[in-house]
Amino acid sequence: MLNRLRRLMGIGWMAVGIMSGYYLLVSQAIPKFQSGQAADKIPALIYAFILTPLIVGSFLIFGYYALKGEYDQPE
Amino acid sequence: MLSSQKGQKGLVSVITASSVGTLIEWYDFYIFGSLAAIIATKFFPAGNPTLALLSTLATFAAGFVVRPFGALFFGRLGDLVGRKYTFLLTLVLMGLSTFLIGCVPDYSTIGYLAPVLVLLLRLLQGLALGGEYGGAATYVAEHAPVGERGFWTSWIQTTATIGLFLSLLVIITVKGNMSSTDFAAWGWRIPFWLSIVMVGISILIRLRMQESPLFVAAKKSGQISSHPLRDSFTKKYNFKFVLLALLGATMGQGVVWYTGQFYALSFIQNTLKVEVAQASQLIMWALLFATPFFIFFGWLSDRVGRKWIMLIGMLLAIVCYRPIYASMYETGLVAGGGTIPAVLVLDSASFWKLVALVFVQVFFVTMVYGPIAAFLVELFPTAIRYTSMSLPYHVGNGIFGGLLPAIATYLSTKATAANEIAIQKGLPTPYNQPYLEGLWYPIIIASISFVIGAFYIHATTQQSKKNA
Numbered sequence: 001m002l003n004r005l006r007r008l009m010g011i012g013w014m015a016v017g018i019m020s021g022y023y024l025l026v027s028q029a030i031p032k033f034q035s036g037q038a039a040d041k042i043p044a045l046i047y048a049f050i051l052t053p054l055i056v057g058s059f060l061i062f063g064y065y066a067l068k069g070e071y072d073q074p075e
Numbered sequence: 076m077l078s079s080q081k082g083q084k085g086l087v088s089v090i091t092a093s094s095v096g097t098l099i100e101w102y103d104f105y106i107f108g109s110l111a112a113i114i115a116t117k118f119f120p121a122g123n124p125t126l127a128l129l130s131t132l133a134t135f136a137a138g139f140v141v142r143p144f145g146a147l148f149f150g151r152l153g154d155l156v157g158r159k160y161t162f163l164l165t166l167v168l169m170g171l172s173t174f175l176i177g178c179v180p181d182y183s184t185i186g187y188l189a190p191v192l193v194l195l196l197r198l199l200q201g202l203a204l205g206g207e208y209g210g211a212a213t214y215v216a217e218h219a220p221v222g223e224r225g226f227w228t229s230w231i232q233t234t235a236t237i238g239l240f241l242s243l244l245v246i247i248t249v250k251g252n253m254s255s256t257d258f259a260a261w262g263w264r265i266p267f268w269l270s271i272v273m274v275g276i277s278i279l280i281r282l283r284m285q286e287s288p289l290f291v292a293a294k295k296s297g298q299i300s301s302h303p304l305r306d307s308f309t310k311k312y313n314f315k316f317v318l319l320a321l322l323g324a325t326m327g328q329g330v331v332w333y334t335g336q337f338y339a340l341s342f343i344q345n346t347l348k349v350e351v352a353q354a355s356q357l358i359m360w361a362l363l364f365a366t367p368f369f370i371f372f373g374w375l376s377d378r379v380g381r382k383w384i385m386l387i388g389m390l391l392a393i394v395c396y397r398p399i400y401a402s403m404y405e406t407g408l409v410a411g412g413g414t415i416p417a418v419l420v421l422d423s424a425s426f427w428k429l430v431a432l433v434f435v436q437v438f439f440v441t442m443v444y445g446p447i448a449a450f451l452v453e454l455f456p457t458a459i460r461y462t463s464m465s466l467p468y469h470v471g472n473g474i475f476g477g478l479l480p481a482i483a484t485y486l487s488t489k490a491t492a493a494n495e496i497a498i499q500k501g502l503p504t505p506y507n508q509p510y511l512e513g514l515w516y517p518i519i520i521a522s523i524s525f526v527i528g529a530f531y532i533h534a535t536t537q538q539s540k541k542n543a
Contacts, residue, residue, distance in 0.1 A: 002530075005530070006530055006531060009526075009530065013322075013527070016523060027485065028481070028482070028485070037127075038125070038127060043481070046139055046140065050139065050140060051139065051474060051478070054470070054474065055474070058318055058321060058322060058470075059322070061314075061318060062315075062318045062319070062322050062527075065311075065315050065318065066531070070311070070315050071315070071319070071531045073533055
């Protein structure tokens with residue numbers, strides 16, 4: 001029962017990854033790219049090309065593993 | 076492992092050597108942050124876009140990018156050549172970088188070379204910090220008896236908080252013993268110079284220590300990984316635990332840690348406008364009262380398990396953050412006579428009430444952070460332990476924790492702006508307490524981490540026993 005729940009929640013973690021990516025790009029990276037200030041360029045690049053892939057990737061892979069039953073436990 | 080009385084004495088030496096060095100590394104890392112305002116005037120004067128770019132790079136890159144990179148670089152080295160020499164190297168790197176920051180002539184003397192040098196030295200600091208913590212925690216845990224790892228590694232866990240405490244104390248002491256003009260001119264360099272003395276002592280202590288017994292045994296039996304990075308992150312059996320450690324533990328721990336210590340300080344200084352020295356003193360008292368609980372919860376985790384202590388700490392933080400910060404705001408209002416003035420000087424009652432409210436937040440930090448080194452160490456086998464535990468720790472703290480100021484500020488600024496627009500249009504304001512909106516970031520991140528930890532960390536029990 002718990003293992004089935006762990007697997008189903010895997011879909012949720014993948015969704016969290018996608019939502020995090022959307023939030024980081026739309027609310028953090030894009031406004032900084034568009035601000036026109038030199039000092040905003042570095043954070044924008046870090047958000048877009050380091051933080052977002054890392055966070056999104058972690059949730060997607062974790063969710064996929066969970067869905068595949070990699071975190072199942074003997075019940 | 077050391078279990079006899081002689082061994083116990085040896086273990087105290089191991090803890091001392093590891094903790095003092097790690098504490099100094101945290102001290103070095105924090106004095107840059109604590110003196111950021113004055114460093115900006117010396118190396119990154121306002122009005123110059125190139126300097127602003129370098130300044131932002133120093134802030135973002137050291138915290139976000141370089142720390143995890145340092146975890147990978149030194150973690151790999153530690154799993155290949157040993158823990159002792161690797162975390163000795165990180166200490167030397169950190170000590171020299173810090174000392175040299177204190178020696179760099181300012182922008183008005185050598186021009187662009189000054190900010191470039193400071194940026195490079197700051198990046199080296201981040202790199203060294205990324206390698207230090209995992210090494211120290213692994214080194215202590217591998218000396219400790221299996222059932223006492225929580226207690227012994229909790230001493231390492233106190234170092235980040237004591238390092239912050241020490242940095243504030245040194246700065247306040249130096250400031251208090253010279254005029255503000257002298258401090259601004261050259262006195263700010265003293266905390267950086269002091270580092271070389273402390274690092275020198277720590278190196279002497281660490282040089283006398285032996286290599287980790289588990290690493291030596293693994294090396295003798297040929298069980299050392301020749302490709303720790305590949306084994307940690309490309310083999311699903313280990314990588315799934317790296318992800319679990321990150322999302323179910325260090326991500327939540329990172330935001331609880333940053334909220335309880337840095338966001339609290341920022342809120343007191345920027346929202347309540349409490350005078351800077353008083354705000355630092357207030358945080359110092361709270362840190363002082365709460366620090367023993369790191370040891371307590373580390374010890375307790377050896378008896379009742381690590382998982383639920385960490386998760387209950389996260390849950391308490393999730394539930395209590397908004398009431399705590401609302402109460403902090405009320406306290407500021409009362410002290411300011413119904414408004415928040417430009418500079419707020421607290422009376423004794425308000426001061427101690429704020430100390431208590433920050434203490435509660437640091438208490439949550441001790442629950443989440445106290446047992447986490449032992450938890451991480453036990454999650455991975457000796458051959459890839461340094462590499463595997465360092466990365467989730469520094470991603471959780473450096474990235475999820477490090478994002479807190481930017482995202483929390485964005486959320487509260489957005490709420491304040493929405494209220495202002497509503498007032499201009501004669502509409503009711505959408506946010507009753509806009510100053511609390513920034514808290515949604517740590518609350519949401521800690522909630523996700525809590526759910527993942529609660530449902531999936533159970534799966535590590537078998538793994539932990541196997542790696543003991």
